[in-house]
Each structure stands twice: as C-alpha cells, then as structure tokens.
Amino acid sequence: MSIIFPICKTSRFLLITLALICLSPGRSPLAQEQQEVGVEKLLGPESQIVAVVNGENLNREQLSDLLIESFGDQGLDVLIRRTVIYQHANKLGITVNPEEVNERLKGLLDREISTLVKARGLENENQLKEELNAMGVNLDQLKETMSARLKRGMEVELLAEKIVETTVNVTEEDLKQAYEQEYGEKIEASQIVVGTRKEAEDMLGKLQSGADFETLARNESIERLSAAAGGRMKPFGPAEGIFGPEVAHLEVGQISGIIKSEDGYHILKIESKREKNPKDFKEAVPELQKIVIRQKVKKRLGPWLASVLEQADVKKYPVTY
Numbered sequence: 001m002s003i004i005f006p007i008c009k010t011s012r013f014l015l016i017t018l019a020l021i022c023l024s025p026g027r028s029p030l031a032q033e034q035q036e037v038g039v040e041k042l043l044g045p046e047s048q049i050v051a052v053v054n055g056e057n058l059n060r061e062q063l064s065d066l067l068i069e070s071f072g073d074q075g076l077d078v079l080i081r082r083t084v085i086y087q088h089a090n091k092l093g094i095t096v097n098p099e100e101v102n103e104r105l106k107g108l109l110d111r112e113i114s115t116l117v118k119a120r121g122l123e124n125e126n127q128l129k130e131e132l133n134a135m136g137v138n139l140d141q142l143k144e145t146m147s148a149r150l151k152r153g154m155e156v157e158l159l160a161e162k163i164v165e166t167t168v169n170v171t172e173e174d175l176k177q178a179y180e181q182e183y184g185e186k187i188e189a190s191q192i193v194v195g196t197r198k199e200a201e202d203m204l205g206k207l208q209s210g211a212d213f214e215t216l217a218r219n220e221s222i223e224r225l226s227a228a229a230g231g232r233m234k235p236f237g238p239a240e241g242i243f244g245p246e247v248a249h250l251e252v253g254q255i256s257g258i259i260k261s262e263d264g265y266h267i268l269k270i271e272s273k274r275e276k277n278p279k280d281f282k283e284a285v286p287e288l289q290k291i292v293i294r295q296k297v298k299k300r301l302g303p304w305l306a307s308v309l310e311q312a313d314v315k316k317y318p319v320t321y
Helices: 007-023 029-037 039-043 060-092 098-119 125-134 139-165 172-183 197-208 213-220 243-247 281-311
Strands: 049-053 056-059 186-194 259-261 264-274
Touching: 049 060, 056 060, 060 139, 060 281, 098 125, 098 139, 125 139, 139 281, 172 281, 186 197, 186 213, 186 243, 197 213, 197 264, 243 259, 243 264
Parallel strands: none
Antiparallel strands: 049 056, 186 264, 259 264
C-alpha cells in the first residue's frame, strides 16, 4: 500500500522518533520544553507559535514555508491522489467509518511498537513504557499523536481499497487455490542463491563438509531478502512452482541438489513440513473469500490508481512559498 499512500513509510516516523528518544541521554527535549514553558502556551488552540528557540518564537507560517520549500511537489502529489480517490468514492457512494480507520491505525501502530520492542531487546511494551516514562515521554500520548497525523491518509487508503473491491470477482478456482495455500501441505525451507553453477557446486561442497547453512545464506546468497533472514523462504506446497517437486521427497534437515531458476542457482534446506489441515473446504469458504479479495485488492490497487490519475483532468502549477 505504501506505493500509493505513504502510510507505512510515514508510520516509520514513530519508530524513528521512539528510537531517537531511547538512544538520547536524559529527558526528552520536548518533555523538558513543555515543563519549562508550559504546553498550553506552545499548543494553545489559537496560538500560531509552534516552537520557542532561545526566546524567539517560530510560527506556523515559517513552518509552512519550510515544508512547501522542502516537500511541496511531493505533498501536492499526495493531495492530488487523495482528491481523485475522494471523488471516486463520492461518485460510488463509498464511505468508511471512524471505527474502521481506528482499527487499522491501531494494528499499524501496534506492529511498529512491537518492532521497536524487539529492536531494543525488551520483553514487552510495558518495559518500553517504563524506559520512556523515565525520560519524560508518555508512549500512549505519542501513539495518539501519531494516530491523529496518520488518520486522514489511512481513511483514503481504506476508501481506495473499497473502491477496488467493487471490481473483484471471486471464482471457484480462486477459492481452491486459497484453500491449498492456507490449509494444504506446506514445506518451510531456507535457500542459498548464487549466480553460476560452479559457485553452486562449491557451495554444496561446503555444506556437505559441515558448513553452517544459515551463515552461508546470510553471507553468500545473492537473494538478499531471504539472506537477511538466514535464507528463510515463504512456505510453498509440494507441487508448487519450481521448488516444490524438486524437494518434496526430502526429509526435515536434508539439503537439496542444485536447482536452476531464472534468478540463479539454488540450494535448499528443509526446515519443517506442515501437514494438510483437515478443515473442510465448504466450511472454510467465508474465510477464503476474504483472503482472495484482500489479495486481489492489494494486487490491483497500484494499477487502478495509476489508471484513474492518467484519466483525471489535472493541471499542476509550480509550488512556491
């Protein structure tokens, strides 16, 4: 979704903000300023003051000029996209309610907080709260602030998803594929990918001599996304794609031979196998429909927006300040 609406990207601001707070010694500058000057003086409803630096006031107009100077074109593009989406939603009578927006925002911020907790080596969110409280920062208030900043963008994102959803048709074949994906037998494996067969042969020799698969995957694999996770791949079925038929016969812990694909030469290690879920297909259909719709909406969202923007009558003028 972040290709269209920089929601996930923007939410990283929360992660960065909290990380900087956690890494900074002493009380946070914001908390100290609020205590010394008084938050009501800085943030009063009728005040145009956004900061006070050594007794000098900085106002909203100065901030606005800086933001337009730095991000004017980017901000204008976001505004245009949002406007086009609102226009389409109004035309189709599509709306979102506050509960939907708040639920999505809560999930987003909870994931960000969870990521930060792990990055800090903490056990849970309460420990993070204790760390921040010691620095004069209230995590709950910070999450409320970020929710307020992200709310409009999240509303637009949900509207766009609902618009695209009206174009989605779920077939019996879609449901069967989703059933196999969700409930069918699955192989969990790790991979090492190299560029040539000679490199693959050398790699296989190292593994057969006792080298650690995860270490080699992290350091040597050219497929960096899986390499960052020690080679771990997305689970796949025994008859799925190139890899399924090649490794379905292997037991957990065993290593494959060399498998060639358009991305290079692969060596796989079987990490685990998941047996087929006995849940009946008909019983699973309601859940499968939601899964298929979600997948199709995600796939169509970018092309749909590109198409409506191309068809829209948009006249852009230089952004000045």
